[in-house]
Amino acid sequence: MLHDPAQLDLMFQALADPARRQMVERLSRGPASVSQLAEPLAMSLSAVVQHLNVLEASGLVRSEKLGRVRTCRIEPKALQAAEHWINERRLAWERRLDRLGDFLADTEDES
Amino acid sequence: MLHDPAQLDLMFQALADPARRQMVERLSRGPASVSQLAEPLAMSLSAVVQHLNVLEASGLVRSEKLGRVRTCRIEPKALQAAEHWINERRLAWERRLDRLGDFLADTEDES
DNA sequence: GCAATACTGAAGTGATCACTTAACTATTTT
DNA sequence: AAAATAGTTAAGTGATCACTTCAGTATTGC
Numbered sequence: 001m002l003h004d005p006a007q008l009d010l011m012f013q014a015l016a017d018p019a020r021r022q023m024v025e026r027l028s029r030g031p032a033s034v035s036q037l038a039e040p041l042a043m044s045l046s047a048v049v050q051h052l053n054v055l056e057a058s059g060l061v062r063s064e065k066l067g068r069v070r071t072c073r074i075e076p077k078a079l080q081a082a083e084h085w086i087n088e089r090r091l092a093w094e095r096r097l098d099r100l101g102d103f104l105a106d107t108e109d110e111s
Numbered sequence: 112m113l114h115d116p117a118q119l120d121l122m123f124q125a126l127a128d129p130a131r132r133q134m135v136e137r138l139s140r141g142p143a144s145v146s147q148l149a150e151p152l153a154m155s156l157s158a159v160v161q162h163l164n165v166l167e168a169s170g171l172v173r174s175e176k177l178g179r180v181r182t183c184r185i186e187p188k189a190l191q192a193a194e195h196w197i198n199e200r201r202l203a204w205e206r207r208l209d210r211l212g213d214f215l216a217d218t219e220d221e222s
Numbered sequence: 223g224c225a226a227t228a229c230t231g232a233a234g235t236g237a238t239c240a241c242t243t244a245a246c247t248a249t250t251t252t
Numbered sequence: 253a254a255a256a257t258a259g260t261t262a263a264g265t266g267a268t269c270a271c272t273t274c275a276g277t278a279t280t281g282c
Contacts, residue, residue, distance in 0.1 A: 083194055093138075094187060156229070180229085
């Protein structure tokens with residue numbers, strides 16, 4: 001469920017927009033209603049709802065409606081999945097550099 | 112240089128495309144030429160070059176040309192910057208949950 | 223020198239994106 | 253019950269995206 005490439009696709013796509021990242025940033029400081037998410041953004045409430053839908057479809061954000069207020073919160077597991085993908089690639093590269101360093105050191109010993 | 116929001120924007124936008132992520136994945140296993148990057152992808156070489164330009168503009172990939180071959184490698188520092196942004200948001204949320212847990216435990220002690 | 227290789231750049235195209243406005247529903251407040 | 257609040261939905265628009273093809277430019281092998 002975490003490393004489904006389609007889900008990963010939706011997550012990175014969701015994070016690609018600055019308005020959506022700002023929404024995630026706001027939600028990292030605690031749950032918020034749709035209007036609260038909209039407040040710092042220079043766009044219509046409607047646009048914010050559309051961004052929210054993208055975030056929810058990606059799994060990065062979850063929300064529930066009580067009365068007329070929808071309360072949103074981030075899903076740390078999903079954030080971690082994106083984080084993990086990047087981390088794996090970076091570590092693969094760094095491990096490679098280490099092995100290369102060892103190899104160079106070894107061949108130098110033999111000279 | 113690392114937390115420039117414009118640069119972050121370019122990075123997440125670059126990672127949003129599956130073909131580009133596949134290129135990053137390939138490069139995490141070692142440097143590659145443009146043709147080598149193109150080989151597993153079902154698109155023209157020209158399209159791959161365009162994707163490469165996006166990756167380079169974002170700082171995620173660096174390349175240099177020797178003779179007629181351009182050799183590409185990933186820039187782990189840039190990957191780390193994206194990783195860091197996500198990690199910060201996730202940790203902020205988790206710290207918040209911890210404090211909330213402490214608060215609930217404390218108020219329960221008082222009952 | 224000539225052909226093959228490895229890209230590079232420009233122009234075009236159809237699809238998707240990030241909005242907008244406007245009309246609507248459901249819930250509270252007064 | 254009327255008005256204000258909070259969100260939802262649909263349709264439209266202009267901009268950006270992910271390609272394509274085609275016509276180049278250097279390099280390298282024969």
